[in-house]
Amino acid sequence: MKYIRGATVTKRLIEIDDALLEDAKAALGTSGITETVVAALRKSLFDTDLAEREARVHQLGLRFAEAAKDVLDDEIVRQAWR
Numbered sequence: 001m002k003y004i005r006g007a008t009v010t011k012r013l014i015e016i017d018d019a020l021l022e023d024a025k026a027a028l029g030t031s032g033i034t035e036t037v038v039a040a041l042r043k044s045l046f047d048t049d050l051a052e053r054e055a056r057v058h059q060l061g062l063r064f065a066e067a068a069k070d071v072l073d074d075e076i077v078r079q080a081w082r
Helices: 018-028 033-072 074-080
Strands: 002-004 007-009
Touching (some): 018 033, 033 074
Antiparallel strands (some): 002 007
16 A cells, blocks of 8 residues: 555456457546546546536526426416515
């Protein structure tokens, strides 16, 4: 175990499909194995966060649409202004 830029880093021995690694390098614009794996891990976390944010925005949009539907009802608007 060692520390790099304040992070704990552990050396690991894993098997990686060579073609998959090359495709990942090309997709991520990386050159080395470590750089590619780190970039892929970070991207997976970002994509998860993005999906969660999109789901929250969608839910808020649905809630807003439900709350705002009365504005389109002339009778309800008329009664509100009495």
